[in-house]
Amino acid sequence: MQVKKPMNLFQKIIKIFVAPNEVLQDIKESPRILIPFFYVFVITILTTILQKPMIELQQQEISYLSLERYGVDMLSLSGKGLTNNQSFWISLFSIPVGVWLGWLISSVILLMVSKILKGKSTYKQLLSLVIHTAMLTSTLVLIVTPIDLFLGRSSTVFSLAVLYPGGNMTSFVYNLLSVMTLFSIWAVIFQGMGLYILNEFSKKKGYITAIFLYIGKILFAAGAASMTFWMFDILYKQGIM
Amino acid sequence: MSKKQKIGVGIVIVCVFIIFVVIGWLNRTRVDNERNVPKNAVSVQVDTVKEDKIISKIKTKGIVEVREKEALYVNTPSTIKEVLVEVGDSVAKDQPLIVYDRKTMDDLEQQLKQAFIQLEIQELALKNLILPSTDTDIEKARLAVNQSEQGVQDALSNLKQAEMNHNQSQRALEEAKKEYKNNQVLFEQGALSKVEVEQSYEQLQVLEEKLEAAFIQVQGAQRLIENAKQQKKIAEKSLSDLLHKENSPNYQTQVQTQKKQVELQKLQIEHLQTQKEQYVQNTKSPISGTVLKMGAEKGTVVNPGVPIIEIGDLSKIYIKAEINELDSIDIKEGQKVKITNDALEQISYEGVVYKISPIATVKQGSMGVESVVQVEIDLNEVETILKPGYSVEAEIITKHQEKATVIPILALIKDKDGTPIVYVMKEDYSVEKREVKVGTYADLYVEVEGVIPGEKIIINPNTQVKEGGYVKPIEIKQSGDVQ
Structure with a gap:
């Protein structure tokens, strides 16, 4: 029997877009973690640096919305004593840490769901799948960031929020649409494929599982994004602010 | 695919x-x-620099107290027989308020009586001491001197007699000794018998005894002279004392001591009388006012130091407040004060700072240990619905300026080196960092120099606001006085 040679990083970067099946088969046979992780790490840092103007725009947006809504600059309350640069560097290093934690938790959830559905995947395979999914999305984000920067946007133009022009960060629906980016939808498809390949169950089961997990994830992300404004709303209504 | x-x-x-x-x-x-708005501009809240009056206030809480407040006390433990008033009753000065058991009064009167008798005794003793000497006493003393003189003379005569006897005995003894020697010679020559020699010897011995007796007599006479002289001296001294009594130091001391005894006794009487008067006074209202508090009931025993009835003049109330040591430096006597009460929302009174304690006291506050200075605030109105013990809010106006350049306190920030600055928004929405000189602080506003009324300033600028940058203004509505 001929032993297939594991794909190298460059092959994966290309094939993850053009032949995701092959990448997923590779994950199944030799689930790699470290190299894709370093790739994602470097790409995320690079993207964060590139997106610095977008982060500033986001902060300006928060300032504007909070001033308009409550008469208080949320940014001046939360960022007391921190300069723009300090905030940027803090987010630069906190994002990778947060991302890693998110991967570990996502992998555990995937493993639990897979086991419930009697899948055959291992934790390592699923963690590798999650990291490769991140590889896909981070690469996409890096590619489209210049377009976002050119458009002078505070958030990516490739989210469904672009279809809700009147919305802003204070709205849960807007936040929900914001997290539903084209990359994340692409990632769901990739993850669905990965689940049925790694667990060796039907395509339908794989996609439905991926979609359910995605719905949970975007609801959580949209809720977290809206949380600050919800809290400010409560304080404002009670006259504390 | x-x-x-x-x-x-x-x-x-x-x-x-x-x-x-x-x-x-x-x-x-x-x-x-x-x-x-300008592209990439930071959203900010802006306000307009104003020329307005500025009132700097220090807010504190205080308690309504009665300025003129007195309490009834007792000096000795007493039993209350009857209480004639109730809390809230209006009373006039010297109006009887309480009746005590008679026992204490009786005891006091008894003590006073005894003290008077004691005084009388002491005064009599003094009188006796300072009375001048009578002729009889002087005569008696002279007689005693004469008698003692006589005694001395008699003793001298006795001595003379005794000396003479002694000399005679001595001479007789010398003769007897010679005779005995002669008789011994004669006896050796056989001219005299042994019996005769022995007789002369016996005679010699008798004379020797006589001489000895005479000598004792002389000594006795000498002692008598000494005694008589002593007697005479005493008699003479007594006479001299009688004649010059006032000059005697001993006498002076005695008189002084006795006078002090009298004085002491008078003081004792005075003290008892005061006690008696106070006892009577302690049953009456010391001032005109209202009964504020009852500290005892009918039949109970009250002890010294315990207030029995408190009376206060409710027309003279004041506010006792405590000011944090940091704020206290701005407090001056005569400053106006606005007094309000949470429960009486519609009512407010005016007052003035009447007195500031010269020392600070340490107390445990909500923020930990703090030093506070006690301040007394007088109310301008006499008729108030405030009652002693009410908790009130006092706003002490420490500074009042009719015209000042003011900005919201949130617009004032400090630069990296601590210099007070504001960010001014220009007409083209660009930002200018301006150094300002800070004046009086009010609650929400501050007086500054360095900006012009009408200029737009950024409120609570976040870290994205920088000199030369652009901002999106969100103006806030303003009304009313700057306080």
């Missing part, structure tokens, strides 16, 4: 991405047009 299919999917994906870019581009243009 065939290559064609893959290309088809790729084209679809690219098209979707392009559609999103186009929609995003269109939305961005529309949003910017709507806001009509």
